[in-house]
Amino acid sequence: MPVAPMAPPAPPPLPSHLLIPFASASAPDCQATLKGLRLPQLEALLGELVPAALDAGDDHSLSLPHERALARALGLTQADGSPCEDGLIPWAAAHSAQPATPQAWLSPCHFQVGMERVSLLPLEQLVLDEPESRALFDALAPFCAEDGVTLRFDSATRWHASGEPLRDIACASLDRVSGRQVDAWMAESPRNPGGAQVLKRLQSEAQMLFYTHPVHDARTARGLFPVNGLWLSGAGAVASPTPLQPPPTLPDTLRQAALRADWAAWAQAWAELDATHIPALLERARRGEAVTLTLCGERSAQTRVSAPRGGAARLGRLFKNLLGTPPAWKALEPL
Known part of the structure; x- marks a missing residue:
């Protein structure tokens, strides 16, 4: 049958x-x-x-409003149940297996420097492939480790970072700063001034490292924007880890x-x-x-x-x- x-x-x-x-x-x-x-x-x-x-x-x-709305819909809040503060939505930690650990996303990027402004090129226009991104990642990771930040490669335009310096770092999302002047959006940390100093130092080291890296000349020779910095986003730790909605x-x-x-x-x-x-x-x-x-x-x-x-x-x-x-x-x- x-x-x-x-x-x-x-x-x-x-x-x-x-x-x-x-x-x-x-x-x-x-x-x-x-x-x-x-x-x-x-x-x-x-x-x-x-x-x-x-x-x-x-x-x-x-x-941005859609980021705040998404955090509320998922149930991401502060320890007392109130909404996350501006710039302190811990996106990287929320999507990890250890949400109580301070984490963030680092995006290799291109800062466009003009006479009176510095703006961030939208990542879609950077055209960064995985081999080039991995080469820059491998060069930067040891410097981060010296400052207590562990890097993990996630994608060509997003690296995962974890470590105590990333706790309570208020930062603007990429959606907020793409194509805009960045001066007003640089990461701040009145609650964690030591972490802020570490991140500023890593940013400076990345700029010098990327400028002298072979990837810089290879991209310039092909008419592509060079990678000349990093943008930090989604930083922090989840105060009360619970399953997301x-x-x-x-x-x-x-x-x-x-x-x-x-x-x-x-x-x-x-x-x-x-x-x-x-x-x-x-x-x-x-x-x-x-x-x-x-x-x-x-x-x-x-x-x-x-x-x-x-x-x-x-x-x-x-x-x-x-x-x-x-x-x-x-x-x-x-x-």
């Missing part, structure tokens, strides 16, 4: 939380592009949801376009989201399921959740629909 084939396993349920980084940006060209967007599915979804939380910030925070859905296309300041691609990414992720969440909201939408800009983030489904709530939505749905840009512009 033939054996019936086993049914394929059911797909896991879709996350009910959609978190959108760079749903808006403060650049004038982005704001101009924003007002030309036509996002009917997003507008319909906003009509089904009610405001739940506003994380108001400014352009000078070390941690399931992550929300986190589309990356808007972020990628915004970091390149490619606002045509950014508008296209919004159109694709409005045709894919947004309708899926809208359908679930209309079925009465609990859904969450978090829209993040460069200053603030707003979270909206499923509206109550009672009779009074239905009448309220009907009245709101009669008045007409405001264009999506009005919800996105303040971010």
Whole structure:
């Protein structure tokens, strides 16, 4: 007797939380592009949801709104349960097997030095391959070890660091500084001045080491940007290690376009989201399921959740629909 084939396993349920980084940006060209967007599915979804939380910030925070929102969604907090302080979200430690150990990510990078400013080249434009990155990593690792920082190679553009000097180091994320002047974003550590001094020394040693390394001349000969420094991000230790919560859905296309300041691609990414992720969440909201939408800009983030489904709530939505749905840009512009 033939054996019936086993049914394929059911797909896991879709996350009910959609978190959108760079749903808006403060650049004038982005704001101009924003007002030309036509996002009917997003507008319909906003009509089904009610405001739940506003994380108001400014352009000078070390941690971007989507990073703060993601930390909250994952359950990353301080020891007392309050949100992580600005620039002190311990991303490297949170994703390690020893979250109580101070850790960070070091990214080999290119600082563009001008007459009056120093800016950080977005990592995507560095075009650093693994053999070159490993050669620089192997040269720097012994110097780090002398200062109590252990390096582990993670990827061409991200090395993992661990050690006590990385505790309580407030640092700006790469998303915050990419393409921007870095003076205001250099890592600070009033709680760990000794660690700050170690990191400054390692930064200086890396600059000199990378400048004299054969990789520098090889990249310059090929017309590539040389690696001339490091950027520290995601530093610290998890105060109360607990299992992380399931992550929300986190589309990356808007972020990628915004970091390149490619606002045509950014508008296209919004159109694709409005045709894919947004309708899926809208359908679930209309079925009465609990859904969450978090829209993040460069200053603030707003979270909206499923509206109550009672009779009074239905009448309220009907009245709101009669008045007409405001264009999506009005919800996105303040971010």
